[in-house]
Amino acid sequence: MNNNSSEILLTVPTGPLKIAEYPPGDLAGDNDILLSLVIPTYKERDNIENIVKILTGLLDEAIPGNYELIVVDDDSPDLTWQVAQSLIPDYPQLRVMRRQEERGLSSAVIRGWQAATGSILGVIDGDLQHPPEVLLQLLNKIKHGADLALASRHVDGGGVSSWSVIRRFLSRGAQVLGLIILPGVLGRVTDPMSGYFMVRRSAIAGATMNPVGYKILLEVIGRGKVGEIAEAGYVFRERTEGESKVTWKQYVEYIQHLIRLRVSTGRLGKISRKIDFPLGKFIRFGLVGFSGVFVDMAVLYLLSDPSTLGWNLTRSKIIAGEVAIFNNFLWNDAWTFADVSMQQKGWKQRIKRFFKFNVVCLAGLVINVLVLNIVYNFLVRNQYIANLIAIAVATIWNFWVNLKLSWRVTDVK
Template sequence: MSIIEPDSLLSVPTGALQIPELPPSTVDAGSENILLSLVIPTYKERDNIKNVVRILSQLLDESIPGNYELIVVDDDSPDRTWEVAESLTREYRQLRVMRRQNERGLSSAVIRGWQAARGRVLGVIDGDLQHPPEVLTQLLRAIQKGADMAVASRHVDGGGVSSWSFIRRFLSRGAQLLGLIILPDVLGRVSDPMSGYFMVRRSSIAGATLNPVGYKILLEVIGRGKVREIAEVGYVFCERVKGESKVTSKQYIDYIHHLVRLRLGTGRLGKISQRINFPVGRFLRFGLVGLSGVFVDMTLLYLLSDPSTLALPLTRSKIIAGEIAIINNFLWNDVWTFADVSSGQYEWRQRMKRFLKFNIICLAGLVLNVLVLNLVFNFIIQNRYIANLIAIAVATVWNFWVNLKLSWRVTQVK
């Protein structure tokens, strides 16, 4: 196993969230032959990280000495967790540290860590000691016996939670039931789909394009990977001793969003999308956002152009209504349709850059819209509203395809 320089940080991978089939090349060719790469995603875990690294290192040194690596992936914590972790590399030579400054989110942090990993088996564990480290050896043993994935579960023999309130238990079970309704083929394979503590063979997810939302990366790996046999190991989820909890209502919203996205991406629509090489699910979301824009557009067109209201010229009214609808559509597309990109490009300058691109493309679409509107209204159907709907449909296809290729893509990294 190669030794990294104490003052070095891992480069943050960019581009698609795909795990390579082979580990990335390193200075020491022999370092590629590592059994386990365990990623520890962190954010404001300064008080915990030393203890986590110490305990995990002692445990793995006993079970697979010299055949593992720990990868701390920190989302540029304001308490400088990454700096504390980096200082530990002098003592723990198997430790590697990545500091992300242009992306956020636990799931994408795990994937970026896996992209830099050198192990044949990829794992993840929380950085707050709520996942008992001693379960690692049981998970690894299950993989070595032939499983493609080993999941630590609170809902099998030996599992449970230490001191959850009734409300938190109810929400957890309710989220699982909702998932079984929306995505039974994925959630039905494990007893604890909300688990964030598991291992998977690199070969089972290599090449798959992952597109996670929020914290629940396990769903993404099962849904998009080639995972055949899954083993489960019971564990007791412990309350954190230090640091602050990351559980918020947004996690549950992200979870539902993730379920819907996986359903669209892995169901019949997903198969059609792959067959014709067109992102059908994303286009449907774009279309739903467009419907909200239609409401804005049609309402303003009426208020501005109808003889009973302001009675402005049709073309001028259409331009004003269309521009306001563009702003509405951009905001929704940025937080929903293309959330996987915008979440990693979150700074206001990057968002403004996307808006300017979106606006220019949609203004070109607006010109197309106006031309179609006038052609249909003057030569085919003399009903301003039906003509406007036809014009909107034509412009929607244009706007989606060009924005997909130009507006929402990773273009700026540090």
């Protein structure tokens, strides 16, 4: 492989998942690129050359020299990124990004858009399940005034090729659930699960994205300033090469995403933005803390109750609290602060976060013990009620200090 400058991998953007108003290095917004199409990949070695060839053929005819294809690969073990990079001499509109510190389709799309130079941003799967010819219909709808154009399986000309009854049921069930939880977003389109669309840069510029799983369209509509939406029908194809990425985990992430969007874009989210407080994270932190309450209470009972070990209250509480701290760290690292921990992989980074979390929570444990004893000895002569009050006070302390110390975006490479 040659080492020409045109073959150098794109630098992976860092920091918040936010699209700039103007492309990188173009403060006036007078770039010549119309469309930037991102192709997120993971283990698509057998498909990547074919899709690049097909897309290039279509776009060279429709908008010659006025587009770019951006492959964003999550460090595939089959070296998809390397295969894509080797294609650059033959396809000068192709650019390649290799992500080694982050994972996930939605964030891959946004990172690709952050490096893009086009005024229209798009996404298409790298497995040829999205028919490339529909791309020109979407582009035409954007040119005629739409802020967002998506390919839908549920309008004229749309459908699925050979899905099982169970998969059809899950897909429709997910859509109905979304309409219940987030009607203002999912009610605007017929296929909110689509991962094949285009959007004007201006419609999402400045909005901080916070995606979960695969469904980036929810994030775009929910957080962007999207006016007119247009749709074009397409038939979802079965893949011919590679392996499917759809598992039960994607459905769980979809539900998490709906709830997160509901909280962050609703009244609580507006209040949170006004007071500059991460309310969504605090709610998740609180739910994790609630699970820790059961752990704490169970261990406290086993150690302090006269029918079990009968240890004194203070010693029992310290041990119970430390066990709960370990439980809470695992959940917070995997869920509450996943946006940071996913970018700080490895045991060394995780141990570092746990050490900080433990120090902060041990200080919180001191506060907890003091409040417990004060409430128990002077206010409520019930160790469990006193413990609940103490936990509530310590939770506020733990969240705020851990937010500023243990999971810091500035630690991201």
